[in-house]
Amino acid sequence: MDGWKSVRVPRLPDLGIEPRLGGTQFPQAVGVYVCGITPYDATHLGHAHTYVTFDVLVRLLRASGRRVTHVQNVTDVDDPLLERAIALGVDWRYLAREGIDRLATDMEALRVLSPDHYVGVVESVPLIVDGVTRLLRREAAYRIGVPDQAGEGAADVYADTRAETAFAEALPDDAVELFGERGGDPARPGKRAPLDPLLWRAGRSGEPTWDGGPLGPGRPGWHIECAVIAEAFLGGAPTITGGGSDLAFPHHHMTASHLRALGHPHGGLALHVGLVGLDGEKMSKSRGNLVFVSRLLEDGADPAALRLALAAHHWSREWQWDRGQLRAAEHRLARWRAAALVPAPAGGGAPLAVRVARALAGDLDVPAALAEVDAWAGAVLAGAGGDDGAADAVDALLGIDLRAQELSRRRR
């Protein structure tokens, strides 16, 4: 499906940096796979923090000369979406369309670059059917017949995790419990092992179904979508896989296992973004305490300030949202924009682009990069020399446009 409109990224001079994550250097060609939304209850601040984080990573990798292919999926059919549509009394396709459109609007406002390939599950059903068929042929999957529910010969298909030798590595202690909480069905009768994930669900009445060819009519399980989309658009396992930290298990564990079973060893790098809380609680659908980007923008937040407020938090940590952070970011942005207006003859030391890129190059320390811009703005406003590439650096690497002197869209 189509992504959204990307802003133009200024070209920076050679920065001479080597980005690393957990001590590992990135290869010249990087496949970035970011798990997308299930399109309802989007875009909340947890989503936005994740996508801003990966946006900075993609910008940094490209500025360091890497060829980046950025893939993001959209889980536009899945149990939670169908359940929500029933609860609201709307068609699930309408709910999905609305969520996808809202994400696009929010990402454009936050200046998040559109992925190179933005891929929905519905449009990927043929890829999924092909992938599940290959897993069956490799004896890495098996059928559980459901004739009473879905008709004669109908069967659900599960991955056989015991057939995939690396599956048991790095399983969390509470794997079965987490699997049950996050979309899995550990107690399903007929499964060979509790953690075996669903690959294809035979069509039940009242549920959307697609032609599954040899699998029969049905719809995809969850994790297989990201495995086959990565395979189709990146040629195998991604160099780096990411999303919110609640996707590490089971989702990314299962996706990596499916990819290995399909013949693609995992690339190894993962970046999981800490969850965002509100008033001391985790922000979640079930608690009903989600803070939405669209709502903050409707209330007059400057999208650049909102992006800065998110970027102020290191991706590896969980954090709590409050409105004060938006005000602090507005203040910070105003200082940066004021500094960008000052004609700044070349000062001493490395240009801002190099300082920001160096801060980001070690484990993507975005708050440290913001501190470099603070130091530059402070020096320029105190009358010291700056550099005339500063605005381009902040735009290209951090996605903040300092030339837009619109301080706030707040309604008076």
Ligand SMILES: [Zn+2]
């Ligand atoms: Zn995924």
